[in-house]
Amino acid sequence: MPIQVLISDPLSEDGIYPLQQATNIQIEVATGLNEDALLEKIKDFDALIVRSQTQVTRKVIEAAEKLKMIGRAGVGVDNIDLEAATEHGIIVVNAPDGNTNSAAEHTIAMLTALARKIPQAFNALKNGIWDRKTFIGVELKNKTLGIIGLGRIGAEVAARAKGQRMNVIAYDPFLTKEKAQKMGIDFGTVDDVIRAADFITVHTPLLKETKHLLNKEAFAAMKDGVQIINCARGGIIDEEALYDAIVSGKVAGAALDVFETEPFLDHKLLTLPQVIATPHLGASTVEAQESVAIDVSNDIVAFFNGDPVRNPVNLPSVSKDVLSKIEPFFDLSEKLGVFLSRMTNEAVEEINIKYAGELANYDVRALTRNTVKGILKRNLGSHVNDVNAKFMADRFGVKVNEHKTTTAKGFLHLITVELLTATTTHRVAGTLLNGLGARIVKVDDYVVDIVPEGHLLYIEHKDQPGAIGKVGTLLAMENINIATMQVGRSAAGGDAIMMLTVDNVVQPEEIERLIALEDIFAVKAIDL
Ligand SMILES: NC(=O)c1ccc[n+]([C@@H]2O[C@H](COP(=O)([O-])OP(=O)(O)OC[C@H]3O[C@@H](n4cnc5c(N)ncnc54)[C@H](O)[C@@H]3O)[C@@H](O)[C@H]2O)c1
Numbered sequence: 306m307p308i309q310v311l312i313s314d315p316l317s318e319d320g321i322y323p324l325q326q327a328t329n330i331q332i333e334v335a336t337g338l339n340e341d342a343l344l345e346k347i348k349d350f351d352a353l354i355v356r357s358q359t360q361v362t363r364k365v366i367e368a369a370e371k372l373k374m375i376g377r378a379g380v381g382v383d384n385i386d387l388e389a390a391t392e393h394g395i396i397v398v399n400a401p402d403g404n405t406n407s408a409a410e411h412t413i414a415m416l417t418a419l420a421r422k423i424p425q426a427f428n429a430l431k432n433g434i435w436d437r438k439t440f441i442g443v444e445l446k447n448k449t450l451g452i453i454g455l456g457r458i459g460a461e462v463a464a465r466a467k468g469q470r471m472n473v474i475a476y477d478p479f480l481t482k483e484k485a486q487k488m489g490i491d492f493g494t495v496d497d498v499i500r501a502a503d504f505i506t507v508h509t510p511l512l513k514e515t516k517h518l519l520n521k522e523a524f525a526a527m528k529d530g531v532q533i534i535n536c537a538r539g540g541i542i543d544e545e546a547l548y549d550a551i552v553s554g555k556v557a558g559a560a561l562d563v564f565e566t567e568p569f570l571d572h573k574l575l576t577l578p579q580v581i582a583t584p585h586l587g588a589s590t591v592e593a594q595e596s597v598a599i600d601v602s603n604d605i606v607a608f609f610n611g612d613p614v615r616n617p618v619n620l621p622s623v624s625k626d627v628l629s630k631i632e633p634f635f636d637l638s639e640k641l642g643v644f645l646s647r648m649t650n651e652a653v654e655e656i657n658i659k660y661a662g663e664l665a666n667y668d669v670r671a672l673t674r675n676t677v678k679g680i681l682k683r684n685l686g687s688h689v690n691d692v693n694a695k696f697m698a699d700r701f702g703v704k705v706n707e708h709k710t711t712t713a714k715g716f717l718h719l720i721t722v723e724l725l726t727a728t729t730t731h732r733v734a735g736t737l738l739n740g741l742g743a744r745i746v747k748v749d750d751y752v753v754d755i756v757p758e759g760h761l762l763y764i765e766h767k768d769q770p771g772a773i774g775k776v777g778t779l780l781a782m783e784n785i786n787i788a789t790m791q792v793g794r795s796a797a798g799g800d801a802i803m804m805l806t807v808d809n810v811v812q813p814e815e816i817e818r819l820i821a822l823e824d825i826f827a828v829k830a831i832d833l
């Protein structure tokens with residue numbers, strides 16, 4: 306069955322070429338769906354691609370029984386309920402770079418149009434009015450542009466504004482004095498920016514912290530005659546406060562591309578001659594649309610081919626370099642989790658994962674998620690995946706701790722996973738042996754050498770003559786062939802373990818019979 310991809314907002318036809326080329330993917334385009342129609346339709350799809358119009362609400366995500374991926378052809382993911390997507394193990398990807406240039410150019414176009422009242426003058430001319438007095442503008446040269454949010458777009462706007470001989474002052478939580486100096490701009494707090502600027506442009510995402518960042522108090526603190534630009538997100542500016550500030554004469558003009566509610570058709574701000582506006586066109590260029598569509602399409606193809614995606618939103622991205630170092634450990638890390646989950650029937654309270662040796666030098670969070678997934682899979686099955694593994698652990702109150710050390714007890718790398726319940730602690734360690742592949746090298750306190758594959762039997766017993774024979778005889782009677790066997794003991798005559806690899810799945814009743822043997826304390830079947 307091909308992978309079904311729904312495109313629910315208009316996308317560049319050329320940009321979806323990677324999807325069209327993939328033989329395992331079938332595309333359906335259905336734009337302009339209302340929530341009810343989307344709720345009905347989404348059931349059959351494995352992936353959904355949206356721009357900013359489609360609202361991917363929790364309700365939509367809950368109705369999407371097969372959905373594994375949402376691609377946002379653009380930057381802002383505020384139209385997607387990320388928490389719900391993560392909870393349902395749906396990976397969200399976006400296309401953060403493809404429209405940066407277009408959005409920056411649109412911002413500069415709006416800034417220039419605002420300063421020179423171009424839309425108003427054109428409108429008058431279209432209405433047969435040749436008016437050369439009303440539309441007196443101001444120069445940009447030597448004016449101060451205040452930028453709040455100096456990410457991809459903010460930085461591009463800064464560079465272009467300098468080309469207009471403007472002074473630039475910016476605030477961004479990640480901006481340092483040194484970085485600002487290198488860019489030839491001034492560095493300030495939000496307050497500094499607001500007080501110094503003749504024009505203020507915002508380029509942050511819409512977050513709890515940025516909602517109504519420009520509000521009544523902020524407008525009051527600005528220079529008289531300041532002009533405002535928003536080509537980022539509606540809601541960063543309090544529209545009611547902006548209206549009042551324009552009417553009072555404090556703000557001389559505003560250029561808006563985005564609004565608190567879109568479509569924005571019937572708002573009093575649009576009645577003000579000082580306001581110019583476009584209907585969310587920042588990314589609407591042929592180039593940007595093609596680029597963002599290509600980026601999400603490539604990520605969708607990669608994801609369904611089992612390859613890493615470039616722009617995950619609800620999963621930390623892993624750089625190519627780091628990925629090449631940690632990728633060989635993916636399978637082992639999950640298997641260590643699966644192995645441990647079979648060692649106890651009690652509720653897991655804490656998971657400690659220790660990365661020793663060379664691995665300690667890398668960002669190993671992807672491996673940690675994989676191990677947690679391996680552990681939780683026993684009870685959650687396919688409800689847990691890489692995207693929601695940490696979320697699920699949190700939800701069930703399972704603490705996950707990651708530790709690193711560069712010493713690995715003679716190994717080049719060693720991953721040790723410890724699982725704590727209310728009464729027990731179990732531990733398993735694994736490594737990759739050069740040329741020999743993955744090995745489990747320690748189970749609890751016993752040193753072993755096990756290939757983590759196939760059907761394993763973990764047996765705790767008393768170290769005394771005959772114990773191994775009894776197990777072998779019983780398995781032979783059950784027609785279960787032993788492929789490999791390892792034994793380990795704490796001390797002669799003390800507690801010991803057997804680790805067997807067998808050729809078939811061991812059934813629960815066969816385990817019961819093994820446990821019933823004398824001096825056998827515990828038997829766990831582990832399928833890896
Ligand atoms: N109008 C459009 O069509 C259009 C097109 C593209 C992007 N956008 C929007 O533009 C905005 C910027 O996009 P980007 O690609 O530059 O994103 P980005 O992630 O590269 O940059 C956002 C910056 O905002 C900063 N920031 C976060 N909280 C802040 C705060 N409280 N105060 C100041 N800075 C803060 C971040 O540190 C970051 O540097 C987003 O809202 C995006 O959705 C709009």
Ligand SMILES: O=C(O)CC[C@@H](O)C(=O)O
Nearest residue numbers: 356357379380381588589
């Ligand atoms: O899809 C669009 O045209 C808008 C995109 C823009 O708002 C974004 O955040 O990338």
